[in-house]
Amino acid sequence: MKKTKLATTWRRRAALAGYLFILPNVLGFLIFTSLPVLASLVLSFHKWDLLTPYRWVGLENFRNLLVDADFWKNPFFSIPWITDCPLEHGYLFNTLALMLAIPIGILLSLFLAVMLNQKLRGMVLYRTFFFLPSITAGIGTMLLWMWLLNSDYGIINMVLGNAYDCLSWMYDGVRNVTGWFGGELSAWPKWYDVRPAWLQEEAWAKPALIMMGLWGSMGGMNMILYLAALQSVPPALYEAAKIDGAGAWQRFWKITWPMVSPTTFFIFIMSIIGGFQGGFQQAHIMTDGGGPAGSTTTIGFYIYQNAYMWFKMGYAASIAWFLFLIVFALTMFNWRASKRFVHYG
């Protein structure tokens, strides 16, 4: 009897200690995460500009989001109730288009990791070089890319212009030679001289951001994750394949690719989840607030505009919740699918 009493006191004291230890974190968690999630759900059923009293509007915000042409307009299908929209593409499309960088980036990261995984000297040095852009990511590298992409004095357009001059000069030489023998070659087309205004041009702003994104991430976290995955592939597999006469290409697709598929899957899902929320900082710093003509406005930036520029708190909250539902669905899919599609060695 006495023993059990002692045990309960001891257990109670241990429980008390446990609660005290998590208390600071749980307080922060309640105030800054779990209550705000509920608050933003409640907020999404209201109209509030922070100055005048808030007003319950039911599902109106979500209804407005469903018919928001700026959000939905896309080149693939037309939505009947969306008639008039000055934008070329809507913000959902912009977000998805910028996510083109994800598959390209994954392939490049894997490629780099395979190259670095060879037993050669100096690989750590190369790894550090490739890692540099993702270490320094932030406003510094964004300003740097604005400068590289500058339409008049940017180095990228300078190189493009010089390449054009050089090629057309060489072509002129060829033309002269053929001219001596009576051949008539057409002139070097002027439109080969591509020097877009990048971030100021609707058609080129997204490719420019994708290019910067690839530079920033291909040698970053993903490459490190791939390197770790590659190092855990048993070398015996490769040796056996070699003995069986498999070439490098076959060894890659039949051994490496399946063995790193859990990593690929993880990176892919995490990048997509991140991609849906991304694009804010680029839009705010590099393209004058999602320009030109709204072509780099992503969902994340649209939420920012609504909440902190136009003070439509309720509408912003409803878009944020829509985003949350997408992320939630993807995470659920991740849990289910990782069992089915991924090969765990």
Add this chain to the structure above:
Amino acid sequence: MDELTTLSRQRAPIRLTTVLTYVFLTALAVTMVFPFVWMLRTAFIDPRDVSVSPEKVGGFLRWLVPASFPHTKNFADAVEAVPFGRAYINSIIVSSLVTFGQVFTSSLAAFAFARLKFPGRDKLFLAYLATMMIPGSVTMIPVFIFTSQLPLWFDGALSWLSGSSVTLFSHSYYMFQNTYMGRPVGLDSYFTLIVPGMFSAYGTFLLRQFFMSIEKDYEEAARIDGASTWGIYWRIMLPLSRPALATLAIFTFMGSWRAYMWPLIVTYHEDIMTLPILIRSFQGQYRTEWTLLMAASIMHIIPLLIAFIIGQKYFIRGVRIGGIKG
């Protein structure tokens, strides 16, 4: 190993694929690093040399490295134009305190989740895991409203208590000998920049995983010697998990150093802005002064590089343990 050394002594023939690998990797490394070289060049030349063409200055090399190089005045000019020094101090204060707070609260909670038994523990941990997928923009809106209203609520409560109208929290100028100190709470305050960042489900998760992997023998021995729970946490768990703490610290510091959206929406006064926000406002005023902008960019990047160099080992290990933080 012996076989390898004898082989190398015999001068193994240099393979073509090896040479090609090196050529390719070098070309790629140059492409990756070149933008930084260009940034340095731009930051260290006279603004007038930015827009000239090679033909005008007579020669490619003269153009590449102009006579004005190294023109260090750009940094002085940038610092003179806006309060960079203050922003640096702000960023260091905010990032350090956020890092310290996050490592402290996360390690406390992680210890409880990993080692202490109390009712509801596993459910709570699941709730933590679940919140890791909530987009920041969902929670940011209510937290912004909450922090912006906080001074009004505090003053309202004080007015109600004292019976007279109090504006202690909601008036905007708090000076200490000509230095703006920020408000105590609400927008434009260190409190708002720091406190919401001090709690992290991700950090708790990371440290819990590490604590779980520590042998229980140490703490059982300590228990027998009469150590308290706090003693076990402070004297055994923390020292044993130094690598994990360092990993979390370096991730948090770098994340906080480049944090953009939250500091952007909660700061209006120049003297309370963190470095990225001040650079952004600087960019708005000097949009074509590329030499100054590159100088500012370098100022933002250098602490990140230093943090990486100090914690490189932990950083790369951390990527492997924890994956990426969304």
